[in-house]
Amino acid sequence: MRFLVTAGPTREFMDPVRFISNRSSGKMGYAIAEAARDRGHDVVLISGPVSLAAPTGVAMVPVVSADDMLKAVGGHLDASDVLVMAAAVADWRPARVSDQKLKKLHTSPELRLEATPDILQAVKPRKGKKVFIGFAAETSGLEEEALRKLVSKGLDMIVANDVSQSDAGFDVDTNRVVFITGAGASETLPLMSKRDVAERIVDWVAARGLAPGTCGRTPAPRFGNLAGWNERLAKQLDFIREIDKLKLVFRRTLLMDGTRFENDAEHSWHLAMMAILLKEHANVPGVDIARVVKMVLVHDLVEIDAGDTYCYDVSGNVGKADREREAATRLFGLLPEDEGGEIRALWEEFEARMSSEAKFAAALDRVQPLMHNYSTGGSIWRKHGVRCRQVLDRNRHVEEGSVVLWRFAQALIQDAVERGYLETEG
Numbered sequence: 001m002r003f004l005v006t007a008g009p010t011r012e013f014m015d016p017v018r019f020i021s022n023r024s025s026g027k028m029g030y031a032i033a034e035a036a037r038d039r040g041h042d043v044v045l046i047s048g049p050v051s052l053a054a055p056t057g058v059a060m061v062p063v064v065s066a067d068d069m070l071k072a073v074g075g076h077l078d079a080s081d082v083l084v085m086a087a088a089v090a091d092w093r094p095a096r097v098s099d100q101k102l103k104k105l106h107t108s109p110e111l112r113l114e115a116t117p118d119i120l121q122a123v124k125p126r127k128g129k130k131v132f133i134g135f136a137a138e139t140s141g142l143e144e145e146a147l148r149k150l151v152s153k154g155l156d157m158i159v160a161n162d163v164s165q166s167d168a169g170f171d172v173d174t175n176r177v178v179f180i181t182g183a184g185a186s187e188t189l190p191l192m193s194k195r196d197v198a199e200r201i202v203d204w205v206a207a208r209g210l211a212p213g214t215c216g217r218t219p220a221p222r223f224g225n226l227a228g229w230n231e232r233l234a235k236q237l238d239f240i241r242e243i244d245k246l247k248l249v250f251r252r253t254l255l256m257d258g259t260r261f262e263n264d265a266e267h268s269w270h271l272a273m274m275a276i277l278l279k280e281h282a283n284v285p286g287v288d289i290a291r292v293v294k295m296v297l298v299h300d301l302v303e304i305d306a307g308d309t310y311c312y313d314v315s316g317n318v319g320k321a322d323r324e325r326e327a328a329t330r331l332f333g334l335l336p337e338d339e340g341g342e343i344r345a346l347w348e349e350f351e352a353r354m355s356s357e358a359k360f361a362a363a364l365d366r367v368q369p370l371m372h373n374y375s376t377g378g379s380i381w382r383k384h385g386v387r388c389r390q391v392l393d394r395n396r397h398v399e400e401g402s403v404v405l406w407r408f409a410q411a412l413i414q415d416a417v418e419r420g421y422l423e424t425e426g
């Protein structure tokens with residue numbers, strides 16, 4: 001999806017050195033931009049003046065005043081699926097702007113103010129099927145005020161926060177918010193980091209079931225409808241469309257450059273390339289590499305339904321096998337029987353890790369995330385408190401598929417410990 005996010009305050013100048021603004025730090029909007037980027041979305045971040053570093057992998061549009069922000073939002077809206085207005089737009093501006101610095105007089109100058117444009121109101125007629133999310137920073141009557149803004153600004157959701165509390169709202173790293181989607185439809189979130197709030201917002205958008213790029217458009221008919229004269233081809237084409245969803249399943253592994261999370265389709269492609277390139281290091285000479293390539297390409301398809309479970313997440317792994325079996329039945333059942341059977345057999349072979357092909361495929365599946373974690377300074381290991389012993393235990397079976405790769409994995413883990421990427425003790 002394409003996210004357009006605004007952040008920070010605006011400044012409304014009265015002369016070349018003085019302005020009206022507010023306490024917004026931009027942290028919430030920047031966290032949303034980063035969370036959306038890490039989920040693989042395209043992000044444009046329109047930011048008022050803040051002292052935060054520009055996030056990598058995000059298109060930055062710096063602005064100063066409410067007028068500038070309105071122009072920037074208007075200019076990027078058509079190319080966006082989601083607008084998140086996290087900016088604290090100044091509501092008033094001096095009615096007259098002096099182009100010379102105002103001089104101190106014996107009497108104070110009279111400051112006449114006028115309203116700035118309301119950006120959400122201005123772009124409301126262009127909403128169509130885009131998702132619009134606003135913020136309501138209130139000091140009293142939180143939910144009533146937020147609901148009023150949700151309705152008047154034509155939003156899909158408003159994130160309400162009580163800025164009178166010291167641990168929420170302006171310039172702190174935490175927030176306590178309520179998601180409001182309609183009268184009587186609200187979800188109160190506990191105190192959490194702005195990054196976690198940001199992830200919940202991005203998840204909320206994803207959970208609405210909007211497919212990337214289809215927002216604002218009527219979903220196209222199934223390919224199978226166009227090939228109805230050939231039932232077999234119709235099933236194959238519909239399956240091909242279904243597995244596009246693997247590109248939406250995000251793993252807990254960052255890309256090697258650390259810019260965002262990797263998706264499952266990218267992971268499978270990487271393993272297929274590794275199988276082709278590293279075949280000489282398989283324990284069994286003459287291992288059937290074509291079968292290994294097929295196996296790694298299908299090994300995660302079930303996650304379209306079952307989702308990705310973090311390997312060190314003990315509770316998340318409970319019931320995983322059942323969820324995946326159900327997913328396999330639905331997904332592979334979409335194909336003509338012979339092909340569905342072949343793919344299911346490859347998936348089961350991979351899971352059982354008995355054949356030499358499956359052992360080599362599983363070794364690659366373990367080594368690749370190690371390479372990602374190492375390349376990103378172990379940030380995901382550290383985030384989840386994963387220890388060296390867990391990494392060694394989980395990856396030990398690399399040896400069954402490739403003694404050479406297991407030696408490499410051990411060297412990598414050892415070096416990660418020495419560099420402080422991975423902790424040894426709890």
Ligand code: CTP
Pocket residue numbers: 066085086087088089090091116117118119120121133134135136137138149153
């Ligand atoms: N907003 C906007 N344009 C403005 C002011 C606010 O688009 N000129 C957006 C904000 O980015 C936010 C939402 O409207 O997503 C609500 O902002 P808020 O300041 O809480 O509400 P206001 O409409 O300005 O009303 P008030 O200040 O009276 O509470």
